[in-house]
Amino acid sequence: MSDIISVNGTPQRLPDDPRTSLLDFLRQHIGLTGTKKGCDHGQCGACTVIVNGIRINSCLTLAAMHDGDEVTTIEGLGTPDRPSDLQKAFLEHDGFQCGYCTPGQICSATAMLQEIANDWPSDASEDLEGPPQLTGEEIRERMSGNLCRCGAYANIVAAIREVAEKSA
């Protein structure tokens, strides 16, 4: 046990209270409020972060379970001065309105594109063996864990598609 978690490359000491979720640790303890609390029950995806390369709902896991892990939050993907390609594409395609689900959407999309690159199939995949095609249906299925009540889905799909096609 090192009691250390790496967040966006910076080591942080894990909290003393074992009840503290990873989400509350990020928001309340180290001031990274870009990760949002929408439901606290793993139902909305607003709190999505990337842990050791995999996207998870940070509300559904305790901070204490992440000893030695590497966490990337929205703040680690890009900054107002140097936004990531997905952050730029969300801005250009208006892939958000109120902005509250947005960091979770962008973290989720970032890791999701890697899942496709790694040939992970989804419910929308035609073939479970071959590499998944980057169809609208694939993107929609894989992004369905991130709710957007403003209803920006059509623009979210367009933003992700643009980035995926550019990097393909």
Added chain:
Amino acid sequence: MTAHMKQDKPDRSNRLDAMKQGVLGKAIPRIEGLAKVTGTAPYAAEYAVDGCAEGVLATSTITCGKVLSINKDAVLGMPGVIAVIDDPKLITRAAQGTADEAPQQGPKTVCYWGQPIALVVAETFEQARDAAKHLAVEYREEEGVPLDPQAVEPEEQEDETVRQGDLAHAMAKAAHTVDVTYTTKGHASAAMEPHAAIARWDGDKLTVHASLQMLNYNISELADALNMEEVDIRLISRFVGGGFGSKLGISEEVVAAAIAAKELGRPVRVALSRQQVFQCIMRRSETTQRLRLAAGEDGRLIGFGHYALASNLPGETFVEPVLQSSHFLYGGENRELMLEVARVHRMTAGSVRAPGEAVGMPALESAMDVLAEKVGIDAVELRLRNIPDQNPEEDLPFSSHKLAECLKQGAEAFGWDSGLRKPRHSRDGEWWVGTGMASAARVHNIAEARARVTLKADGTALVETDMTDIGTGTYTILAQLAGEMLGLAPDSILVDLGDTRHPRGPGSGGSWGAASTGSAVYVACKAIREEIADKLGVQETDLDLAHGTAASGEALVDLLDGKDIVREGHYEPGDIEDDYTASGFGAFFAQVRVNRFTGETRVDRMLGAFGFGRVLNHKTARSQCLGGITWSIGVALTEALEFDPRDGHLVNCDLAEYHVPVNRDVPDLEVLLVEERDPAASPIQAKGIGELGMCGGAAAIVNAIYNACGARIFDYPMTPERVLAAMPD
């Protein structure tokens, strides 16, 4: 200096189209967008405040009765717990939109299951949450209170009642009649950001960071709740993570945080849990609606009847205004409209996006589909034949009216098949495929508003108002408006919103924010232009400003000569409100597939065409419409609040059990903006757009379900079991 405009007449001067900057209406990205996509935009709960204690609300586990005692000592002994607050000033419901006064107070009296009864404050969130869960409460429960809206004698809302001609006679003699009853389930706003507040005191001065839509009303509601003067309160809502009506009025966490912070002498944060947002803010009432349509051989309406029953808690003034657009959408000289409310002890019913039309239009537009089939004419043609020349009830002209254009342009863009339509004409494997359409209508609202615009000596500008941006695009469109008027690029304009220290307006709600506060910005900018024109010795109408320069060659910075020009714009809608019926109109077209074995419906594609006056930003306006269409899918297929018949509590109080559309539920959507200028809607000739996109869209889907598989369903939402049960063999 304040410039004032009271609009008694349509403003046909059309000044905005004479401006030269060329930025208004353009599809520019949101000016606050970079902060949102990088997670640096602070929402209410996210301000770093030293020494902030954490509060968690405890809520009632009875429906109706009295709190006899709360065992505070037991939880005060728990680690970190600082206080248990059950001050009589705590509010027990959220205020209705534009209430302007405190809602029900006094947490000892319980009126619905899940009502807040106390606030537990601790050093950390985890400690407060645990203590709130362990709070032992003794109640005296009142038995047998009404819970079922169908089981009580309803109260008529007499202001809504219209009796004109003789509908019964028209129904008896008409060539074609429809008499159908629809039900709709309750809906939740389910904004992604749960309600939250951080309150802090500096002596007798209170500052609250909160997630609210209408600060001008909220400050008076809060002042009333706390017996304070408004001047001693500052409310800040710079970023609001969605509202959809749920943040119109002051809510429980704001007052609780303020009371606790005062009592403890330190800042206090209170965030509602998702379940609490569902259970103690607002629900859209369920409705029962009877539609009676009487038409001649040609489908022209001679009779129109719409009856609706909604519910609310005893004492609440809000009743879902189901009939709002039914009063003027279609003709028919014999009319009977009536709205009733059943008083039941379910949680408060209030505004959820597009109150009224969100459920009234799906029922009406589905009934129109039934009529089109009976008459044997195209559903689009039936609507075209029934557009009235003026308001059929009030002898008022329409301010503008784009329904016909939306129907025609929408039909063409969608590829609408206007031929003889029979269900089950198309099959794709185990899926029936069909199309449907519906009209859209949503009343246009506008209100008094003030905004301050400063043209700075350095050639930049500042716009200040308490107006909020709840995702609607306010920051951006106000920058575009000011930029257009002052000849500046939007990126040289700072828009400072969501602070009660600024000049006030009506806030975000009822789709009235852009037209109201936009008009105040317009009035302020016009006054600034007059000052500049004076300096140049020309008339304001002859002043052309673009890119920081007057057409005559002088740079703005030189003209300003080191001095700012500051003007407050004060806009009041005058007689235009009474002299015209103003509404946004539109049309929806949908293609769906219905599984013949499971009854599951998937929306293949959907198009909406909307006319709502001037488009202030094509990107954000389109997004508002996309959002509305997405909500239409939820209303049609999945969204339904379920109440326990034993105690009236909201059962599906989270996002796993209350089904808002997810990404895969929403196909590619097409939006046509049928642009127009509505001079009687506002001096900027714009109408509201935040809600129109969901006013009728659900009916397009439901009508498409019928066209696909032959299942006529009268109960929203159209869940697989309902579709399956109604599907002919």
